[in-house]
Amino acid sequence: MDSVRLKYVRLGYTYLVNNFLRLLLVPITWASTVEILRMGTEEILAVLGSLHLDPIHILFFSLLVIFIFTVYIMSKPRPIYLVDYALYKPSPVCRVPFSTFMEHSRIILPDNPKSVEFQMRILERSGLGEETCLPPAIHYIPVETTMEAAHEEAEAVIFTAIDDLLSKTRVKPRDIDILIVNCSLFSPAPSLSAMVVNKYKMRSNIKSFNLSGMGCSCSPISVDLARKLLQVHPKSYALVISTEIITPNYYQGKERAMLLPNCLFRMGCAAILLTNNAKEKNRAKYQLMHVVRTHKGSDDKAYRCVYQEEDPEGKCGISLSKDLMSIAGEALKSNITTIGPLVLPASEQLLFVFSLIGRKIFNPKWKPYIPDFKPAFEHFCIHAGGRAVIDQLQKNLELSAAHVEASRMTLHRFGNTSSSSLWYELGYIEAKGRMKKGDRCIRSVKAPNYGPWADCIDRYPVHIPDVVKI
Amino acid sequence: MVNYNNKGEDEERLVYGHRLSSIGPAKVTGEVIYEPSNIDLAMKLHYLRVVYLFDKEAVEGLNLSLIKLKEALFSWLNFYYETCGRFRRSDDTGRPYIKCNDCGMRFVEAKSSLTLEEWLNLPANSLRLLVPHHVIGPELNFSPPTFLQMTFFECGGLSFGLSWTHVLGDAFSVATFMNSLGPLLKGLQPTSSPNFHKSPSNTYNSAKAVTFDPLSMKKVGPVGDNWAIDPPCEMDSCSFHLTTQQLAQLCESEGDSSLIQPFESISAVIWRAIAKIKVGSEPNVVTVIKPGPKADDTFLRNNQVVSSLKADFSVAKAHVRDLVALICNQPEDETAQIAEQVGQDPGGSDFIIYGANLTFVDLGGAEFYGFELKGSGPELVNCFVDGLGKKGVVLVLPGPKSVKHKDEGRLVTLILPKSYLEELKEELKKEWPLIT
Numbered sequence: 051m052d053s054v055r056l057k058y059v060r061l062g063y064t065y066l067v068n069n070f071l072r073l074l075l076v077p078i079t080w081a082s083t084v085e086i087l088r089m090g091t092e093e094i095l096a097v098l099g100s101l102h103l104d105p106i107h108i109l110f111f112s113l114l115v116i117f118i119f120t121v122y123i124m125s126k127p128r129p130i131y132l133v134d135y136a137l138y139k140p141s142p143v144c145r146v147p148f149s150t151f152m153e154h155s156r157i158i159l160p161d162n163p164k165s166v167e168f169q170m171r172i173l174e175r176s177g178l179g180e181e182t183c184l185p186p187a188i189h190y191i192p193v194e195t196t197m198e199a200a201h202e203e204a205e206a207v208i209f210t211a212i213d214d215l216l217s218k219t220r221v222k223p224r225d226i227d228i229l230i231v232n233c234s235l236f237s238p239a240p241s242l243s244a245m246v247v248n249k250y251k252m253r254s255n256i257k258s259f260n261l262s263g264m265g266c267s268c269s270p271i272s273v274d275l276a277r278k279l280l281q282v283h284p285k286s287y288a289l290v291i292s293t294e295i296i297t298p299n300y301y302q303g304k305e306r307a308m309l310l311p312n313c314l315f316r317m318g319c320a321a322i323l324l325t326n327n328a329k330e331k332n333r334a335k336y337q338l339m340h341v342v343r344t345h346k347g348s349d350d351k352a353y354r355c356v357y358q359e360e361d362p363e364g365k366c367g368i369s370l371s372k373d374l375m376s377i378a379g380e381a382l383k384s385n386i387t388t389i390g391p392l393v394l395p396a397s398e399q400l401l402f403v404f405s406l407i408g409r410k411i412f413n414p415k416w417k418p419y420i421p422d423f424k425p426a427f428e429h430f431c432i433h434a435g436g437r438a439v440i441d442q443l444q445k446n447l448e449l450s451a452a453h454v455e456a457s458r459m460t461l462h463r464f465g466n467t468s469s470s471s472l473w474y475e476l477g478y479i480e481a482k483g484r485m486k487k488g489d490r491c492i493r494s495v496k497a498p499n500y501g502p503w504a505d506c507i508d509r510y511p512v513h514i515p516d517v518v519k520i
Numbered sequence: 521m522v523n524y525n526n527k528g529e530d531e532e533r534l535v536y537g538h539r540l541s542s543i544g545p546a547k548v549t550g551e552v553i554y555e556p557s558n559i560d561l562a563m564k565l566h567y568l569r570v571v572y573l574f575d576k577e578a579v580e581g582l583n584l585s586l587i588k589l590k591e592a593l594f595s596w597l598n599f600y601y602e603t604c605g606r607f608r609r610s611d612d613t614g615r616p617y618i619k620c621n622d623c624g625m626r627f628v629e630a631k632s633s634l635t636l637e638e639w640l641n642l643p644a645n646s647l648r649l650l651v652p653h654h655v656i657g658p659e660l661n662f663s664p665p666t667f668l669q670m671t672f673f674e675c676g677g678l679s680f681g682l683s684w685t686h687v688l689g690d691a692f693s694v695a696t697f698m699n700s701l702g703p704l705l706k707g708l709q710p711t712s713s714p715n716f717h718k719s720p721s722n723t724y725n726s727a728k729a730v731t732f733d734p735l736s737m738k739k740v741g742p743v744g745d746n747w748a749i750d751p752p753c754e755m756d757s758c759s760f761h762l763t764t765q766q767l768a769q770l771c772e773s774e775g776d777s778s779l780i781q782p783f784e785s786i787s788a789v790i791w792r793a794i795a796k797i798k799v800g801s802e803p804n805v806v807t808v809i810k811p812g813p814k815a816d817d818t819f820l821r822n823n824q825v826v827s828s829l830k831a832d833f834s835v836a837k838a839h840v841r842d843l844v845a846l847i848c849n850q851p852e853d854e855t856a857q858i859a860e861q862v863g864q865d866p867g868g869s870d871f872i873i874y875g876a877n878l879t880f881v882d883l884g885g886a887e888f889y890g891f892e893l894k895g896s897g898p899e900l901v902n903c904f905v906d907g908l909g910k911k912g913v914v915l916v917l918p919g920p921k922s923v924k925h926k927d928e929g930r931l932v933t934l935i936l937p938k939s940y941l942e943e944l945k946e947e948l949k950k951e952w953p954l955i956t
Contacts, residue, residue, distance in 0.1 A: 142546035143590040149606065150542050150625035153662050180548045180622065186586070191540040520620075 052468070067397040085341035128284075128326040129336035130277050136208045136215035137318035137470070137477050138161030138293075139502030140183035147180045148173050148520045151313075157191050158302065165304040172313045174517045177437035177458060181506070182316040182465035187297045200236055200297040201245075207293055208242065209249060214501075215321040221287060228279050228288035228436050229258040230272045230471055235358070235368070236295035237262035246291065265356060266433055268292065269469040273324065274341040280326040287327070293319035294468035308367035318467025318474065322390035339490070342389040345380055348468045375442050378435075382446055386421070393426045393490075420448060428489040430454065431475040434461035437514075459510045464502070474502070481507040535649045535671055537631040542624030543668070544604045546594035549716070551599060554602040554618040556687050557720040558859035559822045561616060561866055562737065563686035564747050565932045568876050569651040569904040570684065570694055570888070574717040576635050576676030578893040582705060584678075586629075589670075599624065603688060607660040614867020616660070616687075627671040628652055628681075636677035640900060644759035644933060647902050647925065648728040649683025655907070657746030677899075679892075685747075689820035691883050691903060696817050699890040706893065718819055720746060722859075734854035735828035736807040737861065738909060739871035749872065752910035758945060759902055761919055762786065763929040766952060781844065782930050783810075783882040783916045788843035790914055793947040794878065795835035797940050803911065804831050807879040808851045811886075824881075826858060826873060827851030832914070847880075875909030882916055884930055889921045897921060902933060912936035 066073070086094070151173065155166050185206075187199035208231070216223065229252065231243040241260035246252070257279060261268055269292040270404035296315055301308045324338070346352035355371040371377075390398060398421040405419030423430075430453045432443050440461065442453045456475040460467075464474050479485050481503040503510075542842055597604055605620040610882070632639070632650075639647070652667035665688055669681035676898035684694055762770075767782045768787070787808070795802035805828060829851045835843065862871065873879070887900035900920045905913050912935055919929035936944065 141587065141591065143587065143594050145544075145546070147544065147548075147622040147624070149621040150544065153623055154542070156662060189541045191542075194539075 054090065056355075064395070064397040067400055068395045070396070098465065128281055129328075129331075130280055130338040131325050131327075131330050132336040132338060133221070133287075133323040133325055133330050134215065134219050135320055135322040135335075135476075136211045136319070136474055137321075137474055137501045138211045138214075140317045142181070144183035144186060144317060145181055145183045146189075146316075148481070148518065152520060153500060154189075154191055155502065158193070159304060160251060162304040165306060165309060166182050168306050169309055169313055172310060174520060175437065176313060177440070177461045177514050178314070178316075178439060178465050179512070179514075181463055185295075185297050185317055188300050193300050195298050195300055195302075197238065197298070200295055201238070203297045203317070204233070204242055204245065204293075204295050207295075207317060208291055208321075211291065211293075211319045211321035212250070212289070215289075215323055216467075219325060220322050223252050225282060225287055226250075226252055226256060226289045227286035228276055228290065229256055229291075230261065230276055231259070231291040231293075232264065232268040232272045233293050233295055234259040234263055234265050234268060234468065235293075235299045236297075242291075246289075266294075266435060266466075266468045266471070269472060270341055271343065272469075273322070273338065274343065276324050277338060277341060280324065283326075285327045286325065288324040288422075290322040290324060291319065292322070292469040292473065294470070299368065301365065303361045303363055303365035303367060305361045305367070305369070307369045307371070308361060309518070310370050311368045314466040316465030316467055318464055318470045320470035320473035322473070336491070340389065340392050342385060342392070344385040344388060346377065346381050346384065347459040349377075352381070358506060361448075375438060379442055379446055380440060382443060386447075387424075390421055394421050394423070395425055398422055398425070409434060424449070424453070427491060429456070429476075429479050429485065429491040431472040431479070431491065432457040434458075434471040434475065435463075435466055437461065455511050458514060459512070462514055463506060463510070477501050477503055478507070478510070482510075531649055534634060534646070535630050535632050536627075539629045541627050541629075542664075543590060543593045543597060543627045544622045544624035545597045545601045545714075546591075546716075547598050549601040549604075549620045549622050549714075549940055550863045552601065552716050553719070553790050554605060554620055555629050555722075556618070557722045557822070558862040559855065560687045560689075560720065560864065562862045562871055562873060562941070563822055563860050564616070565657075565740070565743065565749055565870060565872050565907040566686035567653075567655065568682075568684040568691055568694055569648065569653065569905040569906060570682045570685060570691070570697065570698070571647045571648075571900075571902050571904075572680040572682075572888070572891055573636060573639060573647075574680075574893060574898050576673075576677050578896045578898070579676065579678055580894065582894055583707070584705070588707075589705070592701070592707075593627070593668075595710060596701045596704050596765065599700065599710070599818070601714065602718060602820070603666045603697075605665070607656065607663065607665070609867060610824070616867070618665070624664065626652070626654070626664045626667045628667065630671045631671050632671050632679075634673060635675035636673055636899065637675075639673070639679070642763065644902060645757050648680045648757075648904060651904075652683045653906065654683050655746070655748035656685055657743075657748060660745045672853040682808040686822070686907075690811075690822050690824045691881075692811055692823065692886050693815075693820040695886045695888045695890065697820060699887060699892075700817075702890075702892045715818055720821055722863075732857070734826075734857040734861065734881075735805055735830070735852075736826050736874050737858050737871050738876035739869060740872055740909075742868065743870045747870075747907075748752060749907055751908075754938045755908065755912065755935055756941045757904060757933060757935045758941060759931055759933040760948075760952070761929060761931050762806040762952065763919070765929075767855065767929055770951075781848065783880070783884055784844045784847045785840070786916050786930060786932055787847055787880040787950050788840045789931075790944075790948065791843055791878070791880070792835055792838060792840060793944055793951070794936075794940075797943050797947060799836070802835050803878045804835065805829065805877050806831075807873065807877045809873075809879060809881040810845060811882065812855075824855075826855050827853050828877065872907065872909045874905050874913045875911050877909075878911045879913045880916070881905075881913060884916050884918055886918060888918060900931075902931065904933065905935060908935060910937060 082088055152170055155169055159166055185203040187194045233242055243260040247256060247258055264271055272292060276290050280286055296317055296515040301312055303453045351373055353466050355374045355377050357369045359367050359369055371510060402419050402421045409416045432440055432454060434457045440454055440457050456478045459478055460471055460474045601620045602618055604622055604624050605618040606623050607616050608619050609616055650671050652669050654667045656663040665685045667683040671679045770785045808827045808829055809824045812825045815821050815823050889897040891897055903915055903917055915933040917931040919931050921928050
């Protein structure tokens with residue numbers, strides 16, 4: 051009984067705080083109406099006549115209002131629309147079943163059975179399925195991690211995604227004003243953005259940027275950069291490409307912390323078209339509301355948690371530290387505290403503030419209040435970094451299985467595609483028909499083109515066992 | 521494991537640039553098990569190495585870029601996922617089965633500095649460079665049952681070399697398997713869906729009670745999980761082509777011109793020739809392997825009929841006509857007995873059939889030349905058998921088809937102890953002067 055009563059109290063509180071201004075309006079309107087009715091027409095006209103208004107005063111006053119109104123309109127940030135996005139679907143020829151991955155590993159590392167065993171345990175618990183893809187160069191025994199193969203992979207994934215996006219949106223390459231390519235671990239010269247400009251013969255005054263070394267979170271970073279540029283350049287289109295090129299980064303040594311990425315990272319690419327052009331408002335899929343960035347780089351542990359380096363034998367790879375989960379949790383907490391005021395309803399914000407004040411002043415042992423984000427968003431796209439990451443974030447944000455389904459299923463079908471993963475998750479939500487007009491998504495709308503999910507969406511969601519027997 | 525380490529310099533000149541990868545089904549097969557029958561397991565120590573040679577006209581115009589090629593191969597393997605699984609042993613009896621986990625067929629890309637013409641002029645043994653020589657083991661879990669090598673020639677021609685574990689099926693199944701790749705390479709889409717219930721049944725109707733040990737089978741080993749036997753002596757191979765005309769002449773000379781029985785006639789001549797050479801130890805007992813009833817094309821099967829034959833007379837002095845009659849009429853079908861023997865201890869016992877006695881294999885009806893690329897089949901298909909016993913094997917294959925003749929005779933491949941192969945060739949030249 052008590053919990054039911056508490057539920058109603060909470061519901062009443064939420065309704066009261068979130069609709070406070072509207073509720074206040076009711077008595078005010080009622081009082082004004084009563085007063086006007088009481089006064090009658092003659093008294094109103096008499097009040098207006100006694101104001102002694104000069105034409106000059108009226109003109110000045112009107113101009114002031116217009117001026118203030120114009121300044122207000124001009125200073126509002128331009129709305130940014132996401133016209134559409136396209137996802138790269140790898141050919142099934144690139145697919146890596148667990149058994150093939152393990153067999154190749156054994157042949158490549160014949161003297162390190164413990165490292166091979168470690169990889170098998172990771173794969174069994176990874177949450178990946180049997181359709182994730184690695185680039186052709188990695189399928190060879192031994193792997194052929196040449197610059198040429200890396201370029202081939204980059205061209206295949208990026209150009210396919212861009213071709214798909216341009217045909218969907220019917221935008222021409224020469225209409226692109228801003229180009230941002232982010233790829234963390236492959237940074238050739240000329241850059242990948244130059245490669246795109248060259249292939250599509252884009253304009254010579256294109257504003258192009260190539261972001262590298264910025265990790266799995268780079269897609270929102272690129273979108274943020276595009277947004278800032280679109281504030282400055284009117285009526286422009288921005289093409290953002292988020293990808294990770296696997297070929298040059300396949301670790302061929304035996305250190306366990308560096309073998310982990312081999313097990314999880316897979317091919318993927320997302321091409322996104324953003325614009326501030328008002329005429330796209332009707333056909334755009336989404337509008338960008340907020341981007342929040344939190345940089346934990348000043349903390350040494352956070353700085354070193356994903357580190358590219360050479361192992362004792364001189365082989366280069368990416369080392370993932372054991373603290374990765376706790377650091378991710380910390381970063382999330384910071385990020386949440388920042389985005390909270392922007393998106394949470396007033397009721398949750400008040401509770402959070404009270405809880406914060408209470409912990410600081412009265413008793414530090416009070417449980418910190420975790421705002422309920424669920425009313426703020428209809429959909430969540432959590433980076434599909436690995437099963438452990440999704441589990442941790444689900445726990446931290448107190449989300450249900452349905453909320454993280456898109457993340458888990460993307461991890462199963464495509465693996466960890468790094469910065470493009472959240473776009474695959476968005477694709478999943480759309481393909482399932484769950485995205486409706488007005489929905490907010492962190493991180494009918496009709497989806498006639500389900501992209502890479504088209505041939506398998508009916509098989510999802512699948513049950514992903516805790517441990518898969520290889 | 522694959523034997524690449526012992527290549528000589530000459531061999532490297534002929535075939536080079538090997539790149540290894542794995543190919544498998546494009547779609548996830550799922551939790552499927554393929555259980556070989558007793559007859560399949562009887563063949564587990566034998567491997568077929570089949571080589572197809574194509575000229576550039578057959579290949580021209582086909583999009584054989586690596587990605588398109590692999591797409592066709594992956595699409596093909598959707599239907600034959602059992603060739604991409606891995607062997608396991610059942611917990612109770614140790615009986616091998618295949619877990620169809622899509623681990624893949626090993627794929628080898630190679631180049632050759634020779635032209636197709638030059639390859640056709642080389643001795644048969646050289647064709648072994650165009651096919652991988654794998655065996656299953658030492659670890660069952662990590663041994664591909666099949667390897668496929670594609671070698672691209674200098675002139676634009678190419679070859680396919682399939683290394684095949686006999687557990688999966690006989691040479692007729694191999695022909696069906698490879699033929700189904702042709703339309704996919706041409707870019708056609710498959711019209712049916714894969715069948716996920718392909719395990720063979722394990723029942724044999726034996727007409728008589730099983731009372732004796734089959735002569736055609738010999739127990740070896742135990743080999744454990746390494747399905748290979750040490751070659752008992754140095755073996756060598758040679759091939760020669762007999763045209764339809766030569767076969768007709770052979771049958772006429774026997775006096776029975778009504779029916780041309782190429783396999784029986786060829787086998788009789790070779791049997792007698794070997795008997796003549798091996799004075800004092802002539803082979804009285806031989807094994808004859810002929811095709812069984814025609815099976816459904818979607819299934820890979822060991823459908824062959826294995827029979828043994830005993831000659832009560834001196835083979836060396838016999839008339840070919842009598843040997844032909846013996847081969848036609850009196851082989852003792854031992855297939856059921858073989859199945860029975862294997863069934864007694866499927867996990868532990870190891871046997872050989874090819875080479876346990878001098879073995880004659882009738883592959884004349886195998887449709888190897890049905891593997892068509894651009895409307896034309898291969899210039900030449902040859903087949904070798906490994907994991908043999910020391911008595912050797914004689915394979916009677918279909919002859920190369922040309923535009924002129926529908927049935928271009930027979931290609932005979934001998935895999936026999938090196939010690940007497942040369943002598944045998946001289947002896948056979950007496951019968952067939954044109955063989956090289």
